[in-house]
Amino acid sequence: MTNSFVLKGDILWSRTPQDMTICENQYVVCADGVCAGVFPTLPERFASLPVHDYTGKLIIPGLIDLHAHAPQYAFRSLGMDLELLDWLDTQTFPQEARYADPDYARRAYTLFVDDLRRSSTTRAVLFGTLHVDATLTLMGLLEDSGLITRVGKVNMDRNSPDCLREESAAASLAATRQWLDGCRDFTRSRPILTPRFIPSCSDALMEGLRDLQRETGLPVQSHLSENQGEIAWVSELCPDSTGYGDAYDRFGLFGGDGCPTIMAHCVWSDEAERARMKQNGVFVAHCPQSNVNLSSGIAPVRAFLNEGLSVGLGSDIAGGVHLSMLRAIADTIQVSKLRWRLQDASLAPITLPEAFYLATRGGGAFFGKVGAFESGFEFDALVLDDAMLPCPFDLSPLERLTRVVYLADDRAVTHKYVSGRKLM
Numbered sequence: 001m002t003n004s005f006v007l008k009g010d011i012l013w014s015r016t017p018q019d020m021t022i023c024e025n026q027y028v029v030c031a032d033g034v035c036a037g038v039f040p041t042l043p044e045r046f047a048s049l050p051v052h053d054y055t056g057k058l059i060i061p062g063l064i065d066l067h068a069h070a071p072q073y074a075f076r077s078l079g080m081d082l083e084l085l086d087w088l089d090t091q092t093f094p095q096e097a098r099y100a101d102p103d104y105a106r107r108a109y110t111l112f113v114d115d116l117r118r119s120s121t122t123r124a125v126l127f128g129t130l131h132v133d134a135t136l137t138l139m140g141l142l143e144d145s146g147l148i149t150r151v152g153k154v155n156m157d158r159n160s161p162d163c164l165r166e167e168s169a170a171a172s173l174a175a176t177r178q179w180l181d182g183c184r185d186f187t188r189s190r191p192i193l194t195p196r197f198i199p200s201c202s203d204a205l206m207e208g209l210r211d212l213q214r215e216t217g218l219p220v221q222s223h224l225s226e227n228q229g230e231i232a233w234v235s236e237l238c239p240d241s242t243g244y245g246d247a248y249d250r251f252g253l254f255g256g257d258g259c260p261t262i263m264a265h266c267v268w269s270d271e272a273e274r275a276r277m278k279q280n281g282v283f284v285a286h287c288p289q290s291n292v293n294l295s296s297g298i299a300p301v302r303a304f305l306n307e308g309l310s311v312g313l314g315s316d317i318a319g320g321v322h323l324s325m326l327r328a329i330a331d332t333i334q335v336s337k338l339r340w341r342l343q344d345a346s347l348a349p350i351t352l353p354e355a356f357y358l359a360t361r362g363g364g365a366f367f368g369k370v371g372a373f374e375s376g377f378e379f380d381a382l383v384l385d386d387a388m389l390p391c392p393f394d395l396s397p398l399e400r401l402t403r404v405v406y407l408a409d410d411r412a413v414t415h416k417y418v419s420g421r422k423l424m
Helices: 070-075 084-100 102-118 132-145 169-182 203-216 228-237 244-249 271-280 288-293 301-306 325-342 352-367 397-407
Strands: 005-014 020-031 034-039 051-061 063-069 121-127 148-152 189-191 220-224 261-265 283-286 310-313 381-384 413-418
Touching (some): 005 352, 020 397, 051 397, 063 070, 063 283, 063 310, 063 352, 070 121, 084 228, 102 132, 121 352, 132 148, 132 189, 220 244, 283 352, 301 310, 310 352, 325 352
Parallel strands (some): 005 051, 063 121, 121 148, 261 283
Antiparallel strands (some): 020 034, 051 381, 381 413
């Protein structure tokens, strides 16, 4: 078998948000790119496989970034004194317009992909720009990186500057089909339909994307209920809709049978919107750092979990300025404490096991059986060396992981496996 081996070390992974499995000094088996299980002693049937001995190190599932903007990596940390809509106008749109230049796109995307490959992220769902050639360049670089990604050519034909607006719905849809033809041969970097958000997409464009989604079966990603000013704008643009989520749903781009969907943020999603997301199987990409940086608010992640929604974490580069999903885990916990203390005492803070679940199995579910060391799951794994964090007393594996999350950065990642393929 190819991509078959054994890792030995202190293994941690999640069965449920509250149930973290901890296996000290044990073996996890990868058989042809798929996990065959975790064992205290290596079964005889796997005795012929090579064993990579990481005794004393932590082994966890790969971390999933459900929402990031690849073209924004170049200007992360800029404009953080602004709220969302002003930030888009003064920072994001002018910067994304630069990707019309193929040379600039390759330089900027090479930096992004190189850093993403070295990070704790094994799979990601990414926005590109509206430019076909630049988005294909990004996908080609990601294809070669060994990471597994979904990437979207952005659609936007209204309420955008001249330098970053498609001339019509028909032109946007034609460019989308050209892009889909161009990425047909990619196997690890696959397309996802990407209306930027309701304000930037005309009704005709949304209807065309609905038809294209029905034709291709592709998943969809967009933004939902991130900022109160944005929500008010959507209400003005879509007076017949009962809410932001309904504005997507009336075009058939809000989950449901055959339309896997990620909605980023959902900071201000009310009970009715959350109930529709659950009914339609919409994934929430919670982006805690971005929501703080752009003063959007704190999403009710405890309510999402209590109500049974599908939830993962996103870096939301460049609203969020850190690529590390380890940082996203810590941010998730910390902002939930502020929401509990300052806004809603009925929603208990998120715990580390819960945030770890969201970064692994929670977001991984969008890709299928991903994010855990259960038999039959795709084998994504990180080996973490916490020797950079010396301590004068003994720590349990969970305590060591906690310190890596709060104190370390992605330099703790010494080895990385994606679908059984070793990337570093």
